Amino acid sequence: MTEQTATGPLTTEAGAPVADNQNSETAGRGGPVLVQDQLLIEKLAHFNRERIPERVVHARGAGAYGTFTVTADVTRWTRAKFLSEVGKETETFLRFSTVAGNLGSADAVRDPRGFALKFYTEDGNYDLVGNNTPVFFIKDAIKFPDFIHTQKRDPYTGSQEADNVWDFWGLSPESTHQVTWLFGDRGIPASYRHMHGFGSHTFQWTNEAGEVFWVKYHFKTDQGIKNLTQAEADELAGKDPDSHQRDLRESIERGDFPSWTVKVQIMPEADAANYRFNPFDLTKVWPHEDYPLIEIGKLELNRNPENIFAEVEQSIFSPHHFVPGIGPSPDKMLQGRLFGYGDAHRYRVGINADHLPVNRPHATEARTHGRDGFMYDGRHGGAKNYEPNSFGGPVETGRALWQPTTVSGTTQETEAPSHAEDNDFVQAGDLYRLMSEDEKGRLIDNLAGFIADVSRDDIAERAINNFRQADADFGKRLEAAVQALRG
Numbered sequence: 346m347t348e349q350t351a352t353g354p355l356t357t358e359a360g361a362p363v364a365d366n367q368n369s370e371t372a373g374r375g376g377p378v379l380v381q382d383q384l385l386i387e388k389l390a391h392f393n394r395e396r397i398p399e400r401v402v403h404a405r406g407a408g409a410y411g412t413f414t415v416t417a418d419v420t421r422w423t424r425a426k427f428l429s430e431v432g433k434e435t436e437t438f439l440r441f442s443t444v445a446g447n448l449g450s451a452d453a454v455r456d457p458r459g460f461a462l463k464f465y466t467e468d469g470n471y472d473l474v475g476n477n478t479p480v481f482f483i484k485d486a487i488k489f490p491d492f493i494h495t496q497k498r499d500p501y502t503g504s505q506e507a508d509n510v511w512d513f514w515g516l517s518p519e520s521t522h523q524v525t526w527l528f529g530d531r532g533i534p535a536s537y538r539h540m541h542g543f544g545s546h547t548f549q550w551t552n553e554a555g556e557v558f559w560v561k562y563h564f565k566t567d568q569g570i571k572n573l574t575q576a577e578a579d580e581l582a583g584k585d586p587d588s589h590q591r592d593l594r595e596s597i598e599r600g601d602f603p604s605w606t607v608k609v610q611i612m613p614e615a616d617a618a619n620y621r622f623n624p625f626d627l628t629k630v631w632p633h634e635d636y637p638l639i640e641i642g643k644l645e646l647n648r649n650p651e652n653i654f655a656e657v658e659q660s661i662f663s664p665h666h667f668v669p670g671i672g673p674s675p676d677k678m679l680q681g682r683l684f685g686y687g688d689a690h691r692y693r694v695g696i697n698a699d700h701l702p703v704n705r706p707h708a709t710e711a712r713t714h715g716r717d718g719f720m721y722d723g724r725h726g727g728a729k730n731y732e733p734n735s736f737g738g739p740v741e742t743g744r745a746l747w748q749p750t751t752v753s754g755t756t757q758e759t760e761a762p763s764h765a766e767d768n769d770f771v772q773a774g775d776l777y778r779l780m781s782e783d784e785k786g787r788l789i790d791n792l793a794g795f796i797a798d799v800s801r802d803d804i805a806e807r808a809i810n811n812f813r814q815a816d817a818d819f820g821k822r823l824e825a826a827v828q829a830l831r832g
Contacts, residue, residue: 358387365758369487369677373754375625375762377673378486378680382758385487389681392490393689399448399658400693402493403459406442407537407590408657409597411646413437413464413607419641422558422611423550425670427466428641436465436707439646440660441537441593444476445496445505451582452589453573455532455791457523460542460564461662462644465707472666473562474686477534478527479543480772481627482520484761486681492517507798515807518769519628521815525773528791530784531570533578536592538603539571546664546679547625549672550611551748557614559624559674561631563638564605575791597649604645610636622766625676629772656703661690672747677761695719712739774815785822793826805831 354362363384370382380386395401415433427435442459443452458477463470483492495513499506514520526532534540544562551557573581581588596603610631617624624631650656663686664679673679690698696718698704705711714730729736780788792812799805805827813820 357384358391366487367485368758368760369485369681370756370758371675371677371752372756373752374759375623375675376752376754377675377750378677379756380684381756382487385681386684388487388490389685390688392493393685394692398693401689402444403442403461404448405446405450405452406440406459406657407593408438408440408650408660409593409646410648410650411437411439411602411644414643414645415641416643417639417641419550419609420552422552422560423670424553425466425471425550425668426468427464427471427668428670437644438463438465438656438660438703439644440657440662441589445493449586451586453533453578453581453585455527455575455578457527458534458537458540462542463660463662463666463704464668466668467708468668469706469709469711470666470704471668471671472662472664473544474662474664474682475542475544475546475562477531477540477542478523479545479561479563479630480523480526481545481678482514482523483517483678484519484626484628485677486685488517489678489681489685492520507795508800508804511796511799511808512804515804515811518811518814521770521811522628522773522776524792525776525788525812525815528795529776529780529788530572532791533573533575534589535571535573537589538568538593538596539566541566541570542605546627546676547612547674548679549674549747551670551672555748557748559612559614559617561610561636563608563610564644565608567604567606574787575794593646594649597646602645602647604643606640607642607644608638608640610638612636620764622764622768623761625674625679626761626767627676627678628769650703655701659694659698659701660703661686661694661698663687663690667746669744669746675750675761697721700724714738770811770815773812774819777812777816777819785819789819789822789826792823793830796823796827797830 355366356362369385370379371377372379393401413435415428415431418431419428427433440461443454443456444459445456446454460475460477462473483489492513495509496505498504499509514524542564547559547561549557550560612624622629665683665687673683697720699711700722714732716725716730729738732738732740777785796805796808809820809824809827812823
């Protein structure tokens with residue numbers, strides 16, 4: 346293999362030099378991401394088209410239908426109709442997945458789990474596309490293709506390479522918190538039923554009066570947390586690659602319907618500007634002592650899909666599928682996903698993917714002026730396909746789904762505004778110190794076993810140093826464990 350050498354500046358596909366490959370362009374410091382950011386759009390669009398026909402990420406998955414039931418009055422915070430009264434039920438479809446593996450990979454692996462939930466509401470579909478962790482590896486979507494490339498197969502070896510993984514993580518200290526989660530006890534759930542789910546991002550809720558609140562979603566498993574050790578997972582993955590999918594299907598078949606208690610954290614809009622760290626940073630959690638969990642509902646899965654391809658593989662979820670009373674935040678990862686997911690679906694499934702039974706609204710009807718294209722079913726007949734028209738076509742409501750966000754400043758590639766505790770390591774250290782000695786020991790063993798596989802000492806040292814920054818004991822024990830394995 347020939348060693349790669351730098352021969353000039355990083356460029357766009359058109360050859361223009363790239364000034365900043367770390368930060369996407371925003372409307373003012375901390376404002377929404379701009380469509381005019383050529384590099385962001387180019388990277389995300391190119392990334393979405395790298396594989397066909399399976400998903401580039403989250404290819405391996407399982408799904409089920411269910412019901413969400415409201416258990417508490419939340420109308421003081423949001424005007425979303427499906428949350429409007431206690432006892433109200435909404436049909437749902439939930440797809441679980443692993444992130445990095447392909448369609449034929451095993452379920453019992455160390456990897457975040459996707460937790461993508463579709464609410465079939467009377468105001469259209471609301472998609473909450475989250476994970477089984479409350480944080481993520483990066484905070485800006487412009488780095489997402491780079492990150493996933495390190496988790497996928499190396500272009501030369503055709504295998505996942507420890508060098509690539511730890512080179513990126515070591516050079517991206519913001520990943521330290523999520524990596525600590527991933528290599529801890531919860532890194533390999535025993536089943537999809539025995540793990541929590543999170544919206545992960547911060548979202549906007551708006552009430553009837555137009556007041557804005559920032560919200561985070563938590564889905565707490567009623568089955569209890571249950572995990573696998575690395576040794577248990579290695580054995581199970583070899584014996585039954587379909588373990589998690591099988592467990593979910595069989596539990597529903599026997600009437601043992603899995604459920605989650607749904608809770609939220611609520612932050613008044615005014616709190617965000619002076620909160621001790623950036624509340625829109627996906628690598629951070631909001632401590633519960635600052636914003637306690639508030640129970641709002643119950644999610645139950647009670648019906649299996651009839652056809653995996655039609656209902657699980659062809660299902661699509663997009664963070665831009667909002668309903669009145671719910672909207673986005675300035676979270677830069679979320680902002681990129683608002684484009685990236687819809688673009689992936691249009692490429693992978695087709696421009697009319699929303700017409701498929703699993704994806705179309707169940708409690709209302711989609712009324713658009715979109716026509717033709719691959720898989721178009723002719724549902725509109727001879728109706729006019731433009732607006733405005735005088736032939737009785739659908740018209741705009743004049744009321745936005747969410748409240749606007751105030752921005753100021755110049756358009757530029759920039760990091761989000763800095764808050765008092767915006768540190769890449771503090772929450773990873775907090776998480777480590779919450780663990781028991783046994784949990785710490787397993788975390789160290791899991792990390793050391795992977796870091797020891799890298800070929801260069803500088804990559805290993807840089808990776809260890811991030812954990813040393815989080816907690817001195819964490820770094821010291823990890824360094825000793827890696828040295829023991831590397832000899």
